[in-house]
Amino acid sequence: MTSNRLSAWVSGLLLLCFALVPLYAGWMQEPFLLTFFTRVLVFSLAALSLNLILGFAGLVSFGHALYLGLGAYSVGLLAFHGIDNGWLQLLVTVVACAFVGAVTGYISLRTSGIAFIMITLAFAQMFFYLVISMKQYGGDDGLSIAARSQFGGIDLSNPTTLYYVSLVFVIGVLFWSNRLIAAPFGMVLRGCRMNERRMKALGFQTTRYKLTAYVLSCVLAGVAGLLYANLTGYASPAYFAWALSGELIVMVVLGGMGTVMGPLVGTLALLSCEEVLKGMTDHWPFVLGPLIILVVLTARRGLYGYLLKGDAS
Amino acid sequence: MTASLFLIQLINGLQLGVLLFMLSAGLTLVFGIMNFVNLAHGCLYMMGAYFAATAYAHTDSFFVAGLAAMLGAGAVGWLIEKIIAQHLYTRDHLDQVLATFGLILFFNEIARWVWGASPYYMNVPPALSGTTNLLGVMYPTYRFSIIVMGLLAALGCYLLISKTRVGMLIRAGSVNPTMVAALGVNIRLLNALIFSLGGALAGLAGLMSSPILSVQPGMGEPILILVMIVIVIGGIGSVQGAFYAALMVGVIDTAGRAFLPMLLREFIDRSTAQAAGPAIASMLTCIFMATVLALRPQGLFPVKNG
Numbered sequence: 008m009t010s011n012r013l014s015a016w017v018s019g020l021l022l023l024c025f026a027l028v029p030l031y032a033g034w035m036q037e038p039f040l041l042t043f044f045t046r047v048l049v050f051s052l053a054a055l056s057l058n059l060i061l062g063f064a065g066l067v068s069f070g071h072a073l074y075l076g077l078g079a080y081s082v083g084l085l086a087f088h089g090i091d092n093g094w095l096q097l098l099v100t101v102v103a104c105a106f107v108g109a110v111t112g113y114i115s116l117r118t119s120g121i122a123f124i125m126i127t128l129a130f131a132q133m134f135f136y137l138v139i140s141m142k143q144y145g146g147d148d149g150l151s152i153a154a155r156s157q158f159g160g161i162d163l164s165n166p167t168t169l170y171y172v173s174l175v176f177v178i179g180v181l182f183w184s185n186r187l188i189a190a191p192f193g194m195v196l197r198g199c200r201m202n203e204r205r206m207k208a209l210g211f212q213t214t215r216y217k218l219t220a221y222v223l224s225c226v227l228a229g230v231a232g233l234l235y236a237n238l239t240g241y242a243s244p245a246y247f248a249w250a251l252s253g254e255l256i257v258m259v260v261l262g263g264m265g266t267v268m269g270p271l272v273g274t275l276a277l278l279s280c281e282e283v284l285k286g287m288t289d290h291w292p293f294v295l296g297p298l299i300i301l302v303v304l305t306a307r308r309g310l311y312g313y314l315l316k317g318d319a320s
Numbered sequence: 321m322t323a324s325l326f327l328i329q330l331i332n333g334l335q336l337g338v339l340l341f342m343l344s345a346g347l348t349l350v351f352g353i354m355n356f357v358n359l360a361h362g363c364l365y366m367m368g369a370y371f372a373a374t375a376y377a378h379t380d381s382f383f384v385a386g387l388a389a390m391l392g393a394g395a396v397g398w399l400i401e402k403i404i405a406q407h408l409y410t411r412d413h414l415d416q417v418l419a420t421f422g423l424i425l426f427f428n429e430i431a432r433w434v435w436g437a438s439p440y441y442m443n444v445p446p447a448l449s450g451t452t453n454l455l456g457v458m459y460p461t462y463r464f465s466i467i468v469m470g471l472l473a474a475l476g477c478y479l480l481i482s483k484t485r486v487g488m489l490i491r492a493g494s495v496n497p498t499m500v501a502a503l504g505v506n507i508r509l510l511n512a513l514i515f516s517l518g519g520a521l522a523g524l525a526g527l528m529s530s531p532i533l534s535v536q537p538g539m540g541e542p543i544l545i546l547v548m549i550v551i552v553i554g555g556i557g558s559v560q561g562a563f564y565a566a567l568m569v570g571v572i573d574t575a576g577r578a579f580l581p582m583l584l585r586e587f588i589d590r591s592t593a594q595a596a597g598p599a600i601a602s603m604l605t606c607i608f609m610a611t612v613l614a615l616r617p618q619g620l621f622p623v624k625n626g
Binding site for chain 2: 061067069114117118120121122124125126128129130132133136137139140142143249250253256257260264290291292293295296297298299300302303304
């Protein structure tokens, strides 16, 4: 079996399991399971969006939580003013993320390396402080969302509906990423990661490609934020926090950077790991921190990368 | 009234500036020479503050507290370099970000475990508890001593880097580390030394700030962001640049916090202005950095090559 076939099998099986989660949770009377797996899906979507620029184009954005937060606050602010129309919220999310992404991306992409990491972090911090300063919208405490988004007949206040909507988004992005890897646009992005100077010499305007990828990634992360706000019923400044940006990077790298399924696998692994450790001890970061370091030092290809490599020979 | 208020805020800004310098001097060398992104530097500051507060609570001696903070944080820095960082110098920044992110989780949890989640306080030493007359304004002696200590640290850094053999190697390393190694210098020892020196300076900053701030888990992260901003503005690897940038950021941040709410009160109601002021002040430093990066990606005072 080639590694491609294996990866298709594993992906299919994993997605099938994901599709069956609500049935299982309903059957076992465990609503907690449904919430947990919705969180996995939502963060997978965010990690998939980050993978687009981190894994394919090699841009280490350390402020991706910014767009998650923007999505969440698009829901929160509109709901606060009594607008629970999901389409409108989605429109606001997409426009806000695309605009902020285009402006910050245009500035950030002038730099590279350490400076790029720092400037993306600084932009995220800026919005973090901005949200905290919005006293009339909860400030530090965040914003509780009374009414969930209504997409015509689709009501996101139903946990199962929210789960399947998230799953559809994740599958859609997975499918799209799979096409992107082989598409000219994706090829250029991957070329930029490997040797940008050569791509420029070949006549590609690399910055334009990277900016497009950056904005697309921001919009997708915003959609994840919209779903996350519907899951928690809350929009908090913590969604902008740099710790969340760090966790998103961990998810992508843990699963396998630049692979299609990697972010999903990484998110599932990290969140499950957190959940198990939380059950065992209050001091779970004490174990998780060294675990992350160990993964970085030893498993450079990520979990999904290992799976593929193991069969490649 | 306004003149003295202005002066006090300026001195407050200097005080924050020298604290930022103590934190960024070591880190900018780690960035510049080893090309290593160390997000865990704030943890060294936190550990230094805890060591200082604990030692002071047991001995009542500020000197012992200082020794504990600097030696303790320096030792932690040395361990981090030997166990983790030295394996990551040749890796890309992403791996370094991740590993040090793991370190942050680890150290914050250690602090929460050993010292508890609630803030830990350290008293101002009695000898420094009064006020000092500075150009006609009364200013707390302890805060003034922070400035003195920070300037002494800056002087020490300057002497070390420009007048000693170790400093010469550090300067050489910041321009071309491979060449320094090729000339037979034990670059691994030098790296560990820089790491623990940076740790000791961070410990010193922890010591000086623990009587005026509460010592608590995660205290290193908010200030780390400011330190990163300082380093990027000053030019990565440049200690001199870090000094100027630290003072600038310290003054901008403090002045923004002090004067923006007043300014905003002219336009919006009082409570909103009170809340928005500090936030916008925090944004100011980020905006400052974004502007510098957009116009001069190498920073304001970059290390000169060749």
